[in-house]
Amino acid sequence: MPILRRLAFSILRSVITxxxxxxxxxxxxxxxxxxxxxxxxMPKKTSPRMTDEMYQKLLQQMVEKYKLNAPFxxxxxxxxxxxxxxxxxxxxxxQEDVFTGLMRRAPATLELTFYAILVYFPLGLLxxxxxxxxxxxxxxxxxxxxxxxxxSLTPMILAIIMMVVFYITLRWFAPGRLGTxxxxxxxxxxxxxxxxxxxxxxxxxGNPQLSLDALRHLAMPALTLAFAQWAxxxxxxxxxxxxxxxxxxIIAGRALxxxxxxxxxxxxxxxxxxxVLTHTMLTAASLMTNIFVVEIIFNYPGLSTVGxxxxxxxxxxxxxxxxxxxxxxxxxxxxxxxxxxxxVVDPRLRESx
Amino acid sequence: xxxxRRFFSHWQNWLGLFIVMAFIFTALLAPLLSPLDAxxxxxxxxxxxxxxxxxxxxxxxxxxxxxxxxxxxLIWGTRDALKFGIGVTTIIFLVGTLIxxxxxFLGGMSNSLLMWxxxxxxAFPVIAGVVFFNQLNNSMLFKIVSNSEFAGFPLDYLAKYxxxxxxxxxxxxxxxxxxxxxxxxxxxxVPYARVMNASVMRLRHVExxxxxxxxxxxxxRVISRHLIPNAIAPVLVMAAKDVGALVVLQTTFAFIGLGxxxxxxxxxxSGRDWIYSPNGIVxxxxxxxxxxxALILFGIGWNLLGDGLIEAMNPRSGxx
Numbered sequence: 245m246p247i248l249r250r251l252a253f254s255i256l257r258s259v260i261t262x263x264x265x266x267x268x269x270x271x272x273x274x275x276x277x278x279x280x281x282x283x284x285x286m287p288k289k290t291s292p293r294m295t296d297e298m299y300q301k302l303l304q305q306m307v308e309k310y311k312l313n314a315p316f317x318x319x320x321x322x323x324x325x326x327x328x329x330x331x332x333x334x335x336x337x338x339q340e341d342v343f344t345g346l347m348r349r350a351p352a353t354l355e356l357t358f359y360a361i362l363v364y365f366p367l368g369l370l371x372x373x374x375x376x377x378x379x380x381x382x383x384x385x386x387x388x389x390x391x392x393x394x395x396s397l398t399p400m401i402l403a404i405i406m407m408v409v410f411y412i413t414l415r416w417f418a419p420g421r422l423g424t425x426x427x428x429x430x431x432x433x434x435x436x437x438x439x440x441x442x443x444x445x446x447x448x449x450g451n452p453q454l455s456l457d458a459l460r461h462l463a464m465p466a467l468t469l470a471f472a473q474w475a476x477x478x479x480x481x482x483x484x485x486x487x488x489x490x491x492x493x494i495i496a497g498r499a500l501x502x503x504x505x506x507x508x509x510x511x512x513x514x515x516x517x518x519x520v521l522t523h524t525m526l527t528a529a530s531l532m533t534n535i536f537v538v539e540i541i542f543n544y545p546g547l548s549t550v551g552x553x554x555x556x557x558x559x560x561x562x563x564x565x566x567x568x569x570x571x572x573x574x575x576x577x578x579x580x581x582x583x584x585x586x587x588v589v590d591p592r593l594r595e596s597x
Numbered sequence: 598x599x600x601x602r603r604f605f606s607h608w609q610n611w612l613g614l615f616i617v618m619a620f621i622f623t624a625l626l627a628p629l630l631s632p633l634d635a636x637x638x639x640x641x642x643x644x645x646x647x648x649x650x651x652x653x654x655x656x657x658x659x660x661x662x663x664x665x666x667x668x669x670x671l672i673w674g675t676r677d678a679l680k681f682g683i684g685v686t687t688i689i690f691l692v693g694t695l696i697x698x699x700x701x702f703l704g705g706m707s708n709s710l711l712m713w714x715x716x717x718x719x720a721f722p723v724i725a726g727v728v729f730f731n732q733l734n735n736s737m738l739f740k741i742v743s744n745s746e747f748a749g750f751p752l753d754y755l756a757k758y759x760x761x762x763x764x765x766x767x768x769x770x771x772x773x774x775x776x777x778x779x780x781x782x783x784x785x786x787v788p789y790a791r792v793m794n795a796s797v798m799r800l801r802h803v804e805x806x807x808x809x810x811x812x813x814x815x816x817x818r819v820i821s822r823h824l825i826p827n828a829i830a831p832v833l834v835m836a837a838k839d840v841g842a843l844v845v846l847q848t849t850f851a852f853i854g855l856g857x858x859x860x861x862x863x864x865x866x867s868g869r870d871w872i873y874s875p876n877g878i879v880x881x882x883x884x885x886x887x888x889x890x891a892l893i894l895f896g897i898g899w900n901l902l903g904d905g906l907i908e909a910m911n912p913r914s915g916x917x
């Protein structure tokens with residue numbers, strides 16, 4: 245039960261944060277004239293024959309209809325109501341409804357994130373514990389040097405190197421999400437998207453070749469992302485383990501004759517879990533930024549497409565707003581999940597709440 | 598104190614300091630080092646075939662496909678990088694430190710409330726902010742360059758009634774702002790506020806602060822003389838590392854087309870298609886190697902400096 249209460253509290257906090265951030269975003273739009281905000285409510289199809297004059301008239305009608313000259317709270321809450329009804333506006337650059345567009349692209353981003361986490365989380369913890377519990381060993385020195393390099397090489401430079409080595413020279417991996425030969429299979433009628441993850445859907449549809457191809461395209465962005473995040477996680481874990489190792493219970497354990505391995509993995513890591521997870525929670529937004537950067541560099545058609553395309557040609561407030569709000573929601577979901585995980589892993593938190 | 602002695606007892610710190618100083622001097626001496634600026638095209642070699650030219654007397658590090666000198670981009674880009682890094686870091690350092698200290702000093706409910714609001718900023722990804730502010734900029738620019746049918750700033754209305762010339766000066770500084778700088782300044786002060794808040798909260802009950810309070814020192818003086826100087830070390834270290842990190846992040850954003858471009862990002866972007874050639878990766882090495890190395894060194898230099906400062910200011914962490 246305490247865990248449920250913690251979950252409820254965490255969700256409540258996320259909702260308040262979301263209200264705060266959307267309010268700030270809308271307040272920034274208040275600097276611009278009401279016509280920009282009217283574009284948030286534009287109907288899906290405006291006739292291509294519409295003249296400039298007719299368009300301006302339509303804008304004025306929108307301003308009247310949605311009271312876009314009213315004070316901020318009135319406008320904000322009416323707009324938030326539209327958000328809740330999944331009415332996020334129509335994007336002229338994407339040529340589709342922003343919310344549908346975001347939902348359609350979300351599985352791609354989630355798949356990339358999933359595989360990156362699958363790679364970096366265990367490796368980060370492993371190398372953090374190994375180098376933290378044997379300070380100044382060869383492994384520790386090696387880890388620190390590699391992690392330093394990994395944090396200094398930005399995803400951008402790493403991506404260039406990856407492309408040259410694995411795509412152009414070796415031809416192992418490729419950018420994008422699927423090869424051209426496999427694109428039609430996704431669109432085919434008998435293909436059913438169970439999860440939205442191509443690697444899993446391929447197997448479920450009895451098409452392992454598709455899964456393999458999806459994996460081939462995922463490899464570069466996932467590894468780039470994992471390398472950068474691995475270094476961050478490993479460094480934090482290492483620092484926390486070193487701090488834990490100086491505490492009395494570890495010294496007592498050592499005096500009692502427990503093996504170093506047990507001390508490190510069972511006791512030190514168990515108690516480091518909460519600080520490490522807290523740090524991961526605090527940097528969830530920068531993880532999100534890194535995901536999007538990697539997506540854009542490798543031309544991976546995830547959520548970042550919405551953000552990039554919103555800057556393409558026509559001023560497009562709905563998709564820029566939608567991108568910001570959707571990614572904030574994702575960050576809040578990650579944070580809530582980590583918060584829950586923290587309570588599950590750490591008995592002190594489980595009972596105190 | 599021994600801070601300086603501890604700082605200079607590690608070769609890494611010497612290296613970090615050397616790299617940072619090298620960049621600063623390059624930026625200061627840019628007009629001497631490279632008379633051409635980054636945008637000047639080498640007209641003599643301008644041709645239909647846009648092929649990067651190898652190093653030659655006019656361009657010591659060769660040219661990019663558009664015939665601008667890599668060397669000039671490298672040298673002048675240092676200026677942009679330092680200006681951006683130090684400028685933005687100063688802003689977020691000041692804002693974050695002030696808010697963190699203020700919240701801690703108010704204490705109680707106000708502290709919780711202020712820090713809670715601060716934490717809310719953490720849920721917002723920077724990249725979304727850059728896209729958003731870019732969007733605001735774009736819709737204003739768009740309205741000026743074309744009389745479009747799409748929503749933006751209603752400049753044609755202003756023009757119709759003769760107000761345009763009054764409004765343009767008001768508008769142009771906003772459009773000159775770099776969306777990346779605006780976003781970083783708006784969101785990245787949060788870690789400073791958190792760290793500063795934690796250290797001031799810890800120091801509030803340390804004996805010498807209590808002693809100062811009891812002996813009748815006024816609130817502001819307690820903050821400025823006793824709390825800030827003693828709590829500043831961790832945030833100072835963060836600032837040193839952020840100068841490098843922010844420039845690297847900004848260049849990354851510019852590389853993928855978000856925010857204002859810089860000479861370094863421009864050079865990387867235009868040289869991107871020439872990294873690989875049929876004769877091997879090294880054929881056109883000058884289109885990417887110098888700038889990439891400079892960017893990596895820029896990050897590493899400030900990072901080493903920050904790490905060195907941690908060790909020097911907090912002897913207990915020196916062993917880590």
